Amino acid sequence: MASTLRSPDPAEVADRLHSAAIHLLRRVRRIDGETGLTAARLSALSVLVFGGPTTLGRLAQAEQVSAPTMSRLVSALVEEGLARREPHAEDGRSVVVTASSRGREVLERGRERRIAELADLLDELSAAELDTLVAAAGLVERVSALPPSVRSAYAGATAERRWSGLSDDSTGSGGTSG
Amino acid sequence: MASTLRSPDPAEVADRLHSAAIHLLRRVRRIDGETGLTAARLSALSVLVFGGPTTLGRLAQAEQVSAPTMSRLVSALVEEGLARREPHAEDGRSVVVTASSRGREVLERGRERRIAELADLLDELSAAELDTLVAAAGLVERVSALPPSVRSAYAGATAERRWSGLSDDSTGSGGTSG
DNA sequence: TGCATATCATTAGCCGTGCTAACGGTATCG
DNA sequence: CGATACCGTTAGCACGGCTAATGATATGCA
Secondary structure, three states, rough: OHHOOOOHHHHHHHHHHHHHHHHHHHHHHHOOOOOOOOOOHHHHHHHHHHOOOOHHHHHHHHHOOOHHHHHHHHHHHHHOOOEEEEOOOOOOOOOOEHHHHHHHHHHHHHHHHHHHHHHHHHHHHOHHHHOOOOOHHHHHHHOOOHHHHHHHHHOOOOOOOOOOOHHHOOOOOOOOOO | OOOHHHOOHHHHHHHHHHHHHHHHHHHHHHHHOOOOHHHHHHHHHHHHHHHEEEHHHHHHHOOOOHHHHHHHHHHHHHHOEEEEEEEOOOOOOOEEEEEEEHHHHHHHHHHHHHHHHHHHHHHHHHHHHHHHHHHHHHHHHHOOOOOOOHOOOOOOOOOOOOHHHHHHHHHHHOOOOO
């Protein structure tokens, strides 16, 4: 209502975004618990699936978390059989992380489940409103200073399955795994 | 770009929102660490400040968390002098939580700090884009099945400082505190 | 009245996820 | 060959979700 009647106050925008993000995640937390995929793992896995194999460090960078955090996250994915850790061909210090075929399946299943759960909620939104959400998500990603193509791959899928900074030296294979 | 050219796929919307929320919160987590106010505490405190005193249970409901979680959250706020726990006048089982004046100050300071940190990022967005974000935040709140007026109080402030479900029987005093 | 049940909040304990610090192993450069 | 830099892991801390169990109070019914 009031939001479009005037120039939005950045303070307000920040607060409302903050609040919305918190509540959205609290909701999703409950949902993805059913597949055993938590939000952070799902997010990391999706980067692997859509972006192809990459090193742990680059994955951490893409997800904007510290290396130890990503290491633990990857360990969880590996233990669940959703990803593999492999030695880097050229750099002995590095580790290449690859989504397993089961990882792809589970990502898709989790995705479908999440959608099923959200379907009732999203149903009451118009196409224009969905558009608004998509646009906002894009803006948030931009504002969060992420490598943008990673995130647009989320939607584009076939258009750009790899992103510039990651595949040049770390994967070596070309992203066709499983 | 492509998002406005067709009817958005709910799956896509869900994924992108999910991802955006994760990354936004990861960013904000770093920011509000400087004031000692974490995201969850800030969110709860803001409900108290904008909504007035309420019981713990209702606060938990408003924030969509379990009672134990909110109890711990409130304990943290109380220990930091940002809120008070008081016995309920009519129901001995209940506890009324009230934001202290310092709580209001700190909320405002944390808010300002968060905004200062986000200023560079939000600066690169147009007014229309900010509008998009605000609209999206509202949609997310709606979709997250929250009591809507709580959240609109975030923006409206003076317009509706109380929200229907909370003040009828739990506060007893009338919401004018401090 | 008195006991059973329901409700509100707290405590206890688990898990996941963020961090920094410290460490081991590898590359790289002098 | 030794010093230094870099990558990843381990260790340990804090926080915030949750469920289960415990007090304490209200309520309802015999």
